[in-house]
Amino acid sequence: MIVSNDSTDAALFVKVSREDVVKWDRKSIVEALLRETTISPELAEKISKEVEETIIKSKIKFITAPLIREVVNGKLIEYGLEEERKQHTRLGLPIYDVDQMLISRNRENANVPHGPEATNLTLAESIKKQYALLKIFPPEIAVAHEKGDFHLHDLGMIDRPYCSGNSLEYVKKFGLSLPNAISISKPAKHPEVLIGQMIKFSAALQGNFAGAIGWDAVNLFFAPYLVGVDNEKLEQLAQMLIFEFAQQSVARGGQSIFSDLNIYWEIPKHFIGVPAIGPGGKFTGNNYEDYIEESQKFAIALFKVYKEGDGLGRPFFFPKPQVHITERLFKTEGYEDFLYLISDVSSDKGNTYYVFDRGETAKISECCRLSFKLEKSDFEDAKTPWKMRYSAMQNVTLNLPRVAYEAGGSDERLFEIITERMELMARAHVYKRNFIKKLLDMKNQGPLSLLSMNRDGEPYYRLHRATFLFGMVGLNELVQYHTGEEMHESNQALKFGLRVIAFMKKEAERLGEKYGLRFVLEQTPAESTAYRMAKLDLEHYRDEALTVVKGIVEKNEIYYTNSTYLNVGVPLSPIERVKKEGMFHPLIEAGSLSHIWIGEARPDPGGIASFVVKTFKNTQNDQIAFSPEFTSCLDCGRTTRGL
Amino acid sequence: MQIKGFIDTTFLDWDGKVACTVFTPGCNLRCPFCHNHGLVLNPEQYEDVKEEEIFDFLTKHNDFIDGVCITGGEPTLQKGLDKFCERVKKLGIKIKLDTNGTNPTVVRRLLEKDLVDYIAMDIKAPLNEEQYSEVSGVRCEVDKIRESVNLIKNSGVEYEFRTTVVPSLHTFRDIEQISRDIKGAKLYVLQKFQPRFAMDRGLRNSRVLSDDDMKKLVKIISCNVDKAFFRGK
Numbered sequence: 001m002i003v004s005n006d007s008t009d010a011a012l013f014v015k016v017s018r019e020d021v022v023k024w025d026r027k028s029i030v031e032a033l034l035r036e037t038t039i040s041p042e043l044a045e046k047i048s049k050e051v052e053e054t055i056i057k058s059k060i061k062f063i064t065a066p067l068i069r070e071v072v073n074g075k076l077i078e079y080g081l082e083e084e085r086k087q088h089t090r091l092g093l094p095i096y097d098v099d100q101m102l103i104s105r106n107r108e109n110a111n112v113p114h115g116p117e118a119t120n121l122t123l124a125e126s127i128k129k130q131y132a133l134l135k136i137f138p139p140e141i142a143v144a145h146e147k148g149d150f151h152l153h154d155l156g157m158i159d160r161p162y163c164s165g166n167s168l169e170y171v172k173k174f175g176l177s178l179p180n181a182i183s184i185s186k187p188a189k190h191p192e193v194l195i196g197q198m199i200k201f202s203a204a205l206q207g208n209f210a211g212a213i214g215w216d217a218v219n220l221f222f223a224p225y226l227v228g229v230d231n232e233k234l235e236q237l238a239q240m241l242i243f244e245f246a247q248q249s250v251a252r253g254g255q256s257i258f259s260d261l262n263i264y265w266e267i268p269k270h271f272i273g274v275p276a277i278g279p280g281g282k283f284t285g286n287n288y289e290d291y292i293e294e295s296q297k298f299a300i301a302l303f304k305v306y307k308e309g310d311g312l313g314r315p316f317f318f319p320k321p322q323v324h325i326t327e328r329l330f331k332t333e334g335y336e337d338f339l340y341l342i343s344d345v346s347s348d349k350g351n352t353y354y355v356f357d358r359g360e361t362a363k364i365s366e367c368c369r370l371s372f373k374l375e376k377s378d379f380e381d382a383k384t385p386w387k388m389r390y391s392a393m394q395n396v397t398l399n400l401p402r403v404a405y406e407a408g409g410s411d412e413r414l415f416e417i418i419t420e421r422m423e424l425m426a427r428a429h430v431y432k433r434n435f436i437k438k439l440l441d442m443k444n445q446g447p448l449s450l451l452s453m454n455r456d457g458e459p460y461y462r463l464h465r466a467t468f469l470f471g472m473v474g475l476n477e478l479v480q481y482h483t484g485e486e487m488h489e490s491n492q493a494l495k496f497g498l499r500v501i502a503f504m505k506k507e508a509e510r511l512g513e514k515y516g517l518r519f520v521l522e523q524t525p526a527e528s529t530a531y532r533m534a535k536l537d538l539e540h541y542r543d544e545a546l547t548v549v550k551g552i553v554e555k556n557e558i559y560y561t562n563s564t565y566l567n568v569g570v571p572l573s574p575i576e577r578v579k580k581e582g583m584f585h586p587l588i589e590a591g592s593l594s595h596i597w598i599g600e601a602r603p604d605p606g607g608i609a610s611f612v613v614k615t616f617k618n619t620q621n622d623q624i625a626f627s628p629e630f631t632s633c634l635d636c637g638r639t640t641r642g643l
Numbered sequence: 644m645q646i647k648g649f650i651d652t653t654f655l656d657w658d659g660k661v662a663c664t665v666f667t668p669g670c671n672l673r674c675p676f677c678h679n680h681g682l683v684l685n686p687e688q689y690e691d692v693k694e695e696e697i698f699d700f701l702t703k704h705n706d707f708i709d710g711v712c713i714t715g716g717e718p719t720l721q722k723g724l725d726k727f728c729e730r731v732k733k734l735g736i737k738i739k740l741d742t743n744g745t746n747p748t749v750v751r752r753l754l755e756k757d758l759v760d761y762i763a764m765d766i767k768a769p770l771n772e773e774q775y776s777e778v779s780g781v782r783c784e785v786d787k788i789r790e791s792v793n794l795i796k797n798s799g800v801e802y803e804f805r806t807t808v809v810p811s812l813h814t815f816r817d818i819e820q821i822s823r824d825i826k827g828a829k830l831y832v833l834q835k836f837q838p839r840f841a842m843d844r845g846l847r848n849s850r851v852l853s854d855d856d857m858k859k860l861v862k863i864i865s866c867n868v869d870k871a872f873f874r875g876k
Contacts, residue, residue, distance in 0.1 A: 347654075573651040573700070575661075575707045598654065606659030610709060614661065618706040 012056065016065045026052045029072055037084040047075045066090055091130045098123070117254035125156025132158035136435050141428045148536035149402065150425055151473075151529045153395040154210035159447060161436055161461065162392045162469070163211030163258075168221040169386035171197050172277045174456075178204055179449040187281025191225040191237050199244045206257045208450050209391070214260040215319075216388060217268065219299040223291035224278035226298055238301035245319040246310065259319035262355075263299050266332035267292055268324070268362055270382035277386075296334065306345045306352070315349035322353040324362070325616050336609075343608035346626040347598070353625045356616050363591070389462055392590065394432045396425040397471035397524040399533045400478040400500070401560055405544035407482065414482060415503055422470065422504065426511040426519065429468040433517065437463060468517050469590050470508050471524030473533055474560030475500060476567055477548040488566045488580070498583060501564055505587045522590035523563035534558045564588070568595075574611070582621030593623040644723035647682055647689040651700055653712075657739050657761065660709035665697065670717040672743055673780030674767060675843030676809045676836055682716045683842070694727065701734050710737035710760065719746040728758035739763065744791030745783070754798045762795050762802045768813070769820035778812050792825055805832040808860065811849055815860060822864035822871075831868040833860055835875030
């Protein structure tokens with residue numbers, strides 16, 4: 001603000017945002033209104049005079065610029081200038097909230113530790129969230145999110161895409177050469193250096209993606225660096241890789257990198273005949289199938305590390321090992337022992353995720369429940385594996401129980417509402433895409449310079465390959481409210497659930513064509529969303545919600561069942577669970593998962609291996625993981641092992 | 644067959660297999676360390692599980708279930724045991740029998756009819772009348788135990804002998820003696836005693852053997868049997 005000439009009281013001082021204290025100047029109000037809003041100059045003058053009168057009349061000696069702005073906003077409301085008021089909004093937080101935040105724990109994300117970095121993240125996210133809801137999305141979408149019709153995930157990270165699948169080949173070929181970095185590395189010659197580059201790059205990527213950073217065929221891509229490496233060294237390298245990932249909680253917001261390592265026992269079909277890249281980023285002259293021995297040895301070494309756990313013998317939460325179970329695995333020598341080893345890790349630590357790639361499909365699994373089916377164009381990519389970079393742009397989750405409440409028992413109305421909601425969700429995807437595209441188009445000068453770097457004829461982030469996700473929460477409660485039975489209670493109820501998801505899939509495809517984007521369903525990994533939706537429905541649809549909500553209402557420990565899961569509280573045979581939940585999985589292209597709780601005792605690895613093989617052969621289930629006894633706090637969404 | 648409990652899916656009771664476990668009531672022994680004593684002393688407190696319920700599950704899921712473990716109590720006391728086993732076998736599902744070996748006649752009959760695929764037989768103590776009776780809480784005919792041991796050893800089906808090692812009932816020498824009594828067995832498994840669930844309240848506070856103790860014991864018995872290991876946390 002500039003010192004005023006015509007101010008009647010020169011003694012009033014204003015504390016401004018650029019850390020200065022200046023004298024009162026009414027013109028600053030006019031300037032701001034004209035700069036930021038579409039108001040007429042005459043009205044701006046008028047409003048500024050009225051504001052001045054109010055403030056001067058109060059005889060205060062000191063005022064902050066944000067407060068003046070709010071007083072101006074008050075005037076804009078008096079004049080009915082809603083749009084101008086919105087344009088003139090100031091984003092921020094009450095001091096009480098900040099105080100709470102700095103001192104208490106983040107309740108939304110179990111992976112966020114409490115510390116200065118963590119509160120930085122929370123504060124930044126809360127501002128960006130407000131920005132997204134006011135500026136990126138139109139009011140009808142923002143309101144639908146706020147009311148809880150659906151949930152726009154990662155609004156606090158509005159300026160990044162959701163998650164990514166990456167290829168180590170990119171790092172091997174191009175080294176670590178990030179835009180605007182103060183130093184760059186050439187392609188690694190040694191496996192230790194490659195590990196270092198992979199982890200630095202992961203950390204950099206985590207700064208550009210809200211969700212998981214997945215790595216495909218890690219053991220295979222490391223293999224050309226491991227020729228002639230003895231077992232002791234191999235295990236040390238495996239330790240380096242896992243510990244370095246696991247201990248990256250010094251990164252953004254004090255969080256671990258949400259990392260996945262995809263592991264294959266066999267050489268995946270799409271990498272056979274593909275020239276291998278080795279030390280120095282050069283082609284070795286061999287194909288990937290020539291490195292099966294090193295690839296398998298490294299896979300074993302990695303799982304030995306998972307088996308041992310961290311320095312206290314506890315499981316590693318990240319990076320998650322995702323083993324692909326394929327027809328080829330069963331034709332590859334030594335698979336029985338490998339299955340036993342990874343099942344032993346399941347039994348002891350719970351880490352292993354079993355990803356089932358049946359028939360000719362192959363998937364690159366990313367965050368805990370996200371996988372992509374390799375399509376024809378992906379097989380083309382596989383010939384140049386450094387190009388195998390995939391991403392989901394955004395995830396929006398539909399609150400299914402509310403749909404049932406509003407439908408009031410009518411099938412017709414139920415499907416109509418789903419269509420209405422998904423139309424709005426699709427539009428939310430378009431807005432997010434356009435915003436990210438705007439940032440990407442600024443290339444090296446923009447905030448997403450890392451994602452727009454171009455080393456191989458394409459930007460790192462391949463926008464045309466991005467996927468957009470439709471998640472769902474509480475299918476079980478929708479079915480329960482609508483049909484009177486939960487999905488585990490009768491075949492009819494289960495069938496109705498399947499009908500709803502099949503309908504959502506069809507709608508996603510229709511909308512995808514309409515908007516020219518790749519829309520697919522995903523099982524939302526959304527414990528906190530399941531809580532948020534249940535809470536909002538208990539407020540706004542109390543009578544209806546009370547009949548189906550899970551948990552303890554009196555203690556406010558409530559939730560809806562995640563995505564398309566069957567009620568997690570009922571004792572259901574693991575066999576029933578993988579079969580029935582698996583029926584939904586072919587409809588949910590971006591990945592799904594069944595959790596098998598294995599309780600307190602340490603089950604026999606051979607039994608687990610047998611169960612895995614049968615799930616592959618006899619069900620449609622997409623992915624399973626075994627969880628030892630754990631404790632979940634419904635209050636804060638935090639999940640910990642043990643009781 | 645009378646059934647008092649059914650676990651529809653377990654990875655615990657039969658190594659390498661996805662299995663179900665059925666529990667039969669009643670037992671002719673009174674081992675003070677028994678952890679299923681409810682089934683032994685007051686089986687009427689548990690509701691009967693209908694055979695049909697079990698066979699519904701097995702029929703529906705025999706694409707997953709490798710085997711059914713029959714345990715107790717003491718299953719060989721059950722009248723309908725053969726029939727139950729026949730029905731299970733018809734579904735292509737294997738059977739594991741847990742027994743205390745006091746009924747060699749039943750064991751022989753099941754083996755002859757090819758109704759069991761795995762037998763796990765408890766050896767409570769060294770095979771002499773006095774010690775066996777003390778540890779199993781009733782007067783025991785050790786000849787019958789010995790007969791079952793020989794039957795099982797020569798049966799051609801997979802098997803294990805096993806002993807729950809209770810520090811106040813067994814010395815290291817006793818365990819060594821048992822391994823001599825079953826000399827040449829393919830597999831001898833030692834199980835850690837879980838005092839918390841013992842029938843005899845007096846045993847509930849007794850000490851638990853360490854993993855190192857168990858490893859020592861495994862080493863001691865290893866020279867008398869083909870394979871040995873221990874179970875339990």
